[in-house]
Amino acid sequence: MNKFLWPLIGFATLVLLLAVGLNLNPRDVPSPLVGKPAPAFALPQLHAPEQTFSPKDMQGKVWLLNVWASWCVSCRQEHPILVEMAKSKTVALVGLNYKEVRGDGGIDADKINPATEQQQAIARAAGWLANYGNPYTLSVIDLDGRVGIDYGVYGVPETYVIDKTGIIRMKHTGPINPEIFSGKILPLVAELSR
Amino acid sequence: MKRWLIVLLLALGTVTTLAKEAAPMAADELTEKRMVAISDELRCLVCQNESLSGSHAELANDLRREIRTLIKDGKSDAEILDFMVARYGDFVRYRPPVKGTTLLLWFGPAALLLAGLFGLIRHLRRRNDKISDAPLNPEEQSQADALLQTKDAQQ
Numbered sequence: 001m002n003k004f005l006w007p008l009i010g011f012a013t014l015v016l017l018l019a020v021g022l023n024l025n026p027r028d029v030p031s032p033l034v035g036k037p038a039p040a041f042a043l044p045q046l047h048a049p050e051q052t053f054s055p056k057d058m059q060g061k062v063w064l065l066n067v068w069a070s071w072c073v074s075c076r077q078e079h080p081i082l083v084e085m086a087k088s089k090t091v092a093l094v095g096l097n098y099k100e101v102r103g104d105g106g107i108d109a110d111k112i113n114p115a116t117e118q119q120q121a122i123a124r125a126a127g128w129l130a131n132y133g134n135p136y137t138l139s140v141i142d143l144d145g146r147v148g149i150d151y152g153v154y155g156v157p158e159t160y161v162i163d164k165t166g167i168i169r170m171k172h173t174g175p176i177n178p179e180i181f182s183g184k185i186l187p188l189v190a191e192l193s194r
Numbered sequence: 195m196k197r198w199l200i201v202l203l204l205a206l207g208t209v210t211t212l213a214k215e216a217a218p219m220a221a222d223e224l225t226e227k228r229m230v231a232i233s234d235e236l237r238c239l240v241c242q243n244e245s246l247s248g249s250h251a252e253l254a255n256d257l258r259r260e261i262r263t264l265i266k267d268g269k270s271d272a273e274i275l276d277f278m279v280a281r282y283g284d285f286v287r288y289r290p291p292v293k294g295t296t297l298l299l300w301f302g303p304a305a306l307l308l309a310g311l312f313g314l315i316r317h318l319r320r321r322n323d324k325i326s327d328a329p330l331n332p333e334e335q336s337q338a339d340a341l342l343q344t345k346d347a348q349q
Binding site for chain 1: 239240242252253256257260279280281282283284285
């Protein structure tokens, strides 16, 4: 009996380790930005390109920054949740439209000039929102993904919860599902809004 | 057979030419060398088993461009690594720094090895202790002699 005890314990430990390890999501890389101020930027707004938006405009409000693009398939998956959330008006949602044109594999952005690229991006992004609903208070256009780098974006969609003082309190990579939305994001927003 | 070999060689040929084409245009060689050296140390977050220098992912392209810009801005290698870590976390480095959360990563394997060695030595010692000198009694001795003799006789 004793002879088999230790191998059995070893085996059980290994199974446990694998069970936990293999169920972890490798895309869930903890962001170093959580607890730090949201990186500053000033980008043109999608529906008013002559105006810019920066995070400091949201000072004093709890808000969500959602990174999206029309070529992003998972964005469509989470979109209904965002639209639903926008109806209830619980929290301001700002969209960061990420590499709308050059992120689309089929287009070679080096061959078009920045002005045309911006025009194309606006047409595509606004069209997408018209089709699927626009949950965003406003969206900004990050044509070359430079602001995305500052936010550590590596897989669209991504969502940041930012508090009244402009500190990032949570980051979610990948599409938001109802569990994450009502289980994590909403409680955090409620707590931060108090 | 030979034909297939030729086909294979041709196919390999296209792969290498593709790899050459994908190499970034060298603005100047020194920048490029430093960029490659730095990006070798960094993980591509999209395809996590590839380094930033070897990855064809869109984001890897962007980050390599970013590294080039930082080099041209006169940033040191350490500053560039810090820039990446500040945005993507320690995970972006293939050799994460030694600290509380990475202790297990750095020393776990060695600890496991030591524990294994310790266990093995203890096990062997115990087994040695169990083997005691048990002298044969006269009956067993004669049995053993008989067996040895028959073996000798056979040879």
